[in-house]
Amino acid sequence: MTDCDFLVVGHGIAGATLAYVLRQRGHQVLVYDPGQANSASNVAAGLMNPVAGKRFALTWRGAELLPFAAEFYRELEQRFGQEFFVETPIFKLFSSVEEQNAVLARSADNPWEHFVAGFETADPALPGVHGPFGGAWLQHGGHVAVRELLAALAGEGTRDGWLRAETFDWSRLSTDADGATYAGQVRARHVVCCEGAAAVRNPYFSWLPLTPNQGEVLDVECAGLSTAQVLNRGAYVVPVGAARFRVGATYRWPPFADGVTAVGREELAARLSVITDLPFAVVGQRAGVRPAVRDRRPLLGPHPTVPSLSFCGGYGSKGVMLAPRLAVLLADWLEGRAEIWPDTSLQRYNALQPISVS
Incomplete structure (x- = not known):
């Protein structure tokens, strides 16, 4: 025994x-x-995003959870001598003038604490990024090599x-x-x-x-696209090295297919095409099932x-x-x-x- x-x-x-x-x-x-x-x-791409969703709201308990997680993963990096957590800016692209105005109007009350570093009201001219309405720079987030x-x-x-x-x-x-x-x-x-x-x-x-919820992600190669930050507009675009990016994610409620789908690939490719005009090649696709709660x-x-x-x-x-x-x-x-x-x-x-x- x-x-x-x-x-x-x-x-x-x-x-x-x-x-x-x-x-x-x-x-x-x-x-x-x-x-x-x-x-x-x-x-999972392992994204830690302090401000997310259509409402552009501070993540639940984000002020406590994010720094705690970062310290935890750095401890594991020391243990194994590997890099797991990359703290990087996240640029949330605005999808319209209306969204830009709504977020800027809320910014006077600082509902996001110290996680919003600043705003762009015009295209920030990031390499390969299509951002005519500007966006918000988020800080103290990043991604984990899960x-x-x-x-x-x-x-x-x-x-x-x-x-x-x-x-x-x-x-x-x-x-x-x-x-x-x-x-x-x-x-x-x-x-x-x-x-x-x-x-x-x-x-x-x-x-x-x-309620099981299926998500698909793509691995893409896109030469020339900015790697200095995570991009987010309808999809996240996480740089993973050598002009490669992880793009995700879809949300499918039951019933859903077992494994990757052509529909998921097309959906994510279309979302990436909104963020960049550069050509890209899909080099991988994965699907997993999340445990979602109502x-x-x-x-x-x-x-x-x-x-x-x-x-x-x-x-x-x-x-x-x-x-x-x-x-x-x-x-x-x-x-x-x-x-x-x-x-x-x-x-x-x-x-x-x-x-x-x-």
């Missing part, structure tokens, strides 16, 4: 950050993950034996007042589900209001009736920004040192839970 303090199911950005925090605190952690190359975390980060952590887990490249079978889990036993082989004080969108099939958590807030905390079981996820498209701080929050709660934030707690949806767990 293998004994551990915490059994974490899933090693996407949510599970990987939680497992790392718990291990750093001296806990014995065992992680199960099937190692899917097309998981949402592996497909695939490389997860690979580094997984490599460590395989070497040290805390990561098992297996699909977790929830039907083989039994729980009691003191913890949980899996497949008659593993005993844990607590089990945390970090399965992402796959949690919709979890017998313990399928009642949660998770109120666009993450889901964190204990199962309502099974005390040895918790959930961590529902991060949607903001996983790289949310994961570090929420991993620490959940770890603090597991250690009895903090309460789960009410706006992230599973308790807000307790009424949806069935009477019994099958």
Whole structure:
């Protein structure tokens, strides 16, 4: 029998950050993950955007989450001797004079704190960028090499034996007042589900209001396009080196196709064509499924009736920004040192839970 303090199911950005925090605190952690190359975390461009959306609003808890995430990823860079986080300006192109006027009118109240560095009211003349209406310069954001980060952590887990490249079978889990036993082989004080969108099939958590949302991204080559910033207008354009960019992302609600689609490719190519007049070549395309929540807030905390079981996820498209701080929050709660934030707690949806767990 293998004994551990915490059994974490899933090693996407949510599970990987939680497992790392718990291990750093001296806990014995065992992680199960099937190692899917097309998981949402592996497909993501890893953008951390402080001001986003059609309303041009400050990201939820952005003033706390962004600097915390940046420090967290820099710690991992020191650990592995690799660059994972690139802090870079983000230029949000205005799509019309009306949008420009609306944003500038709001700027007097400074609703974005220190994350907006300034505005352009005319074309900023960035190389290869079509921006006739100007835009807003955002600062203290950037992007994370999520695939490389997860690979580094997984490599460590395989070497040290805390990561098992297996699909977790929830039907083989039994729980009691003191913890949980899996497949008659593993005993844990607590089990945390970090399965992402796959949690919709979890017998313990399928009642949660998770809606899988598919996103596709393109890798393109575009010689001459400015690489000094991330571009954003209907799509993000993230420089990844050697005149290559990651362009995304689409949003598809069920039912959606399994894998990449021609429709997704055409949609993203059309969005990129609005940002630049330069010719570009699509050199790659990927699709992943995000775990979206109806109120666009993450889901964190204990199962309502099974005390040895918790959930961590529902991060949607903001996983790289949310994961570090929420991993620490959940770890603090597991250690009895903090309460789960009410706006992230599973308790807000307790009424949806069935009477019994099958």
